[in-house]
Amino acid sequence: MTKNIPIPKPTTVEMNVLRLVWQLGPSTAKQVLQEAVKERPEITYATILRVLQIMHSKGLLIRDESQRSHIYAPAQPQDALQSNLVKDLIQKVFAGSGKALVMEALRTHVSKKERDEIEALLREDKK
Numbered sequence: 001m002t003k004n005i006p007i008p009k010p011t012t013v014e015m016n017v018l019r020l021v022w023q024l025g026p027s028t029a030k031q032v033l034q035e036a037v038k039e040r041p042e043i044t045y046a047t048i049l050r051v052l053q054i055m056h057s058k059g060l061l062i063r064d065e066s067q068r069s070h071i072y073a074p075a076q077p078q079d080a081l082q083s084n085l086v087k088d089l090i091q092k093v094f095a096g097s098g099k100a101l102v103m104e105a106l107r108t109h110v111s112k113k114e115r116d117e118i119e120a121l122l123r124e125d126k127k
Contacts, residue, residue: 008058008075009085017051018060018074018081026064026073 010018020035021027029049036043052072055061060081064071074081086101094100110118 008060010055010058010060010081013051014055014058014060017048017055021061021072021074022078026071028069028071030069032072 016039017032017036020032024031024035029045029052032052033043033045033048036048052061052063056063056072059075061072062075064073076084090096090098090101094104106115106118
């Protein structure tokens with residue numbers, strides 16, 4: 001039997017920083033800042049560093065302290081964290097029904113192009 005380890009819940013800001021770190025790979029605060037200012041020019045080094053430190057303390061990031069500039073990396077692969085967050089969402093919001101989640105997403109968050117891709121994938125699975 002597997003123990004249920006609490007899933008760290010990233011805030012919106014933390015999720016944005018996590019996406020950058022997944023994209024960049026192991027990075028310094030300066031490297032993360034260089035990417036972050038492309039979307040949010042007002043963001044500062046101090047803000048990025050503080051968010052990285054908080055994410056490390058929450059277990060969302062690991063930190064290599066062997067260099068003068070610490071290197072931050074995701075504690076979990078992107079797909080693993082996303083999967084855990086979706087499982088938690090299904091349990092809390094959709095009473096454990098993956099179907100209810102998918103139906104809601106199809107009704108409200110899927111474009112015509114995405115719907116066509118999903119239908120093609122489902123047809124391929126039937127073969």
